[in-house]
Amino acid sequence: MGRLFGTNGVRGRINDEMTPELALRLARAVGTVLGPGEIAISRDSRRGGTMLTNAVRSGLLSTGCSVVDIGPSPTPTLQFMIPRLNCVGGIMITASHNPPEFNGIKVMGADGIEVSREVESSIEDVYFNSSFRKADWAEIGSTRNYDRAIEQYISAIESHVDAEAIHKRSLTVVVDGANSVGSLVTPILMRELGCTVISLNSQLDGAFPGRNPEPTPENIVHLAEVVRSTGADLGIAHDGDADRATFVDENGRILWGDQSFAIVASRVLARKSGSTLVTPVSSGRLIEDVARNAGAKIDWTVVGSVVVSHRLKETGAELGGEENGGVFYPPHQPVRDGAMTAAQIVEIMSVENKSLSEIVNELPQYYSTKIKVSVPSEIKTRLLEPLLELTKDNERITIDGIKLIYKDGWVLLRPSGTEPLWRCFAEGKTQEAADRLCEKGKKLIEEAIRMSNS
Ligand code: MG
Numbered sequence: 146m147g148r149l150f151g152t153n154g155v156r157g158r159i160n161d162e163m164t165p166e167l168a169l170r171l172a173r174a175v176g177t178v179l180g181p182g183e184i185a186i187s188r189d190s191r192r193g194g195t196m197l198t199n200a201v202r203s204g205l206l207s208t209g210c211s212v213v214d215i216g217p218s219p220t221p222t223l224q225f226m227i228p229r230l231n232c233v234g235g236i237m238i239t240a241s242h243n244p245p246e247f248n249g250i251k252v253m254g255a256d257g258i259e260v261s262r263e264v265e266s267s268i269e270d271v272y273f274n275s276s277f278r279k280a281d282w283a284e285i286g287s288t289r290n291y292d293r294a295i296e297q298y299i300s301a302i303e304s305h306v307d308a309e310a311i312h313k314r315s316l317t318v319v320v321d322g323a324n325s326v327g328s329l330v331t332p333i334l335m336r337e338l339g340c341t342v343i344s345l346n347s348q349l350d351g352a353f354p355g356r357n358p359e360p361t362p363e364n365i366v367h368l369a370e371v372v373r374s375t376g377a378d379l380g381i382a383h384d385g386d387a388d389r390a391t392f393v394d395e396n397g398r399i400l401w402g403d404q405s406f407a408i409v410a411s412r413v414l415a416r417k418s419g420s421t422l423v424t425p426v427s428s429g430r431l432i433e434d435v436a437r438n439a440g441a442k443i444d445w446t447v448v449g450s451v452v453v454s455h456r457l458k459e460t461g462a463e464l465g466g467e468e469n470g471g472v473f474y475p476p477h478q479p480v481r482d483g484a485m486t487a488a489q490i491v492e493i494m495s496v497e498n499k500s501l502s503e504i505v506n507e508l509p510q511y512y513s514t515k516i517k518v519s520v521p522s523e524i525k526t527r528l529l530e531p532l533l534e535l536t537k538d539n540e541r542i543t544i545d546g547i548k549l550i551y552k553d554g555w556v557l558l559r560p561s562g563t564e565p566l567w568r569c570f571a572e573g574k575t576q577e578a579a580d581r582l583c584e585k586g587k588k589l590i591e592e593a594i595r596m597s598n599s
Contacts, residue, residue, distance in 0.1 A: 172204025182233030209280030219387035312339030327383030402470025
């Protein structure tokens with residue numbers, strides 16, 4: 146049986162792999178598995194969004210599901226609305242941070258969280274077996290539009306922060322919406338919180354003329370320049386579907402994802418003693434330090450935002466996060482939410498009356514190194530066994546690859562999901578320590594390859 150879903154939904158080149166036919170069949174499968182009932186849909190600004198939405202709508206209706214279209218919006222806006230509209234699920238047309246020629250489909254359950262691997266498998270079974278539910282002529286679903294989603298979502302975020310303190314501080318914020326749906330939310334949210342807003346790339350355009358939709362440091366250099374030249378207090382950059390936010394301080398310094406995550410985590414976890422933070426094993430020392438200082442426990446998961454969301458829902462933990470800057474704040478909703486994270490950062494700056502650079506400078510400093518080690522495809526998955534044997538005396542976490550923990554840092558060894566290689570990611574108190582640990586990881590992988598070949 147083939148697979149459709151990757152780490153976050155189904156992705157492909159528009160009209161190449163990501164065709165109306167695929168969207169139609171996938172929606173028929175989703176309606177079959179999640180229906181009967183109403184399914185909420187939305188899309189980002191990408192090309193092909195309307196084409197795919199129409200196919201998805203037809204597919205859902207044919208299974209007897211009804212459709213509520215909330216219009217273009219961020220993924221977390223759709224996720225927020227699904228349970229509030231009493232829908233049995235949701236479909237988001239987006240390829241998140243991928244290049245402009247891609248589009249994709251994310252599928253959410255009734256709780257607004259992207260469906261688990263098990264539900265994805267059921268959807269794939271129906272898709273590949275063509276065992277779609279076919280509604281009787283008299284049971285074809287209906288469609289309606291709902292146009293208050295963004296307004297309700299913004300009000301909810303405002304209710305979770307100290308709006309009065311933010312108003313008093315009256316910050317100047319530059320928002321870079323990546324020519325996509327983050328522009329429909331964050332500039333309005335910030336203005337309503339009393340900030341002066343300068344908008345960049347705020348017209349929706351699927352060609353992404355302003356910048357690449359992934360908010361990496363290379364892609365948001367212009368935002369950093371605008372923050373500095375306008376004397377603004379901070380910059381906020383979203384990815385294509387605004388479930389993530391990257392921040393720039395008043396000096397134009399771009400924060401790493403784990404830094405903004407750590408800033409939010411240190412405050413949220415300290416509110417209650419014995420809090421729990423859910424985070425993948427790829428998260429680093431900074432997060433561990435922040436959790437320890439706040440007296441919180443860490444609940445490690447395998448890598449992937451969907452796993453973090455489901456774990457948060459199961460355990461009722463206080464916060465989730467990823468080193469790429471994804472922050473999950475369950476009192477709002479247990480999914481990555483770029484606008485919620487942005488509101489939390491301006492809240493912290495306002496309540497503590499500090500600049501963003503002062504807040505960042507309070508964080509401990511760590512250094513990292515990443516390398517790839519080529520491994521022949523035929524032994525890639527078999528490498529774990531010799532690696533476990535080679536490292537059996539080390540302090541380690543083995544829930545996803547192997548994370549080896551040393552006094553001066555750690556190194557994580559994981560096979561790539563798609564390429565014939567293993568990744569080696571190390572972090573240390575100095576650059577030299579990180580490089581040394583990465584080298585140690587590489588030697589272990591090479592030794593394991595020799596053991597597998599002999
Ligand atoms: Mg995204």
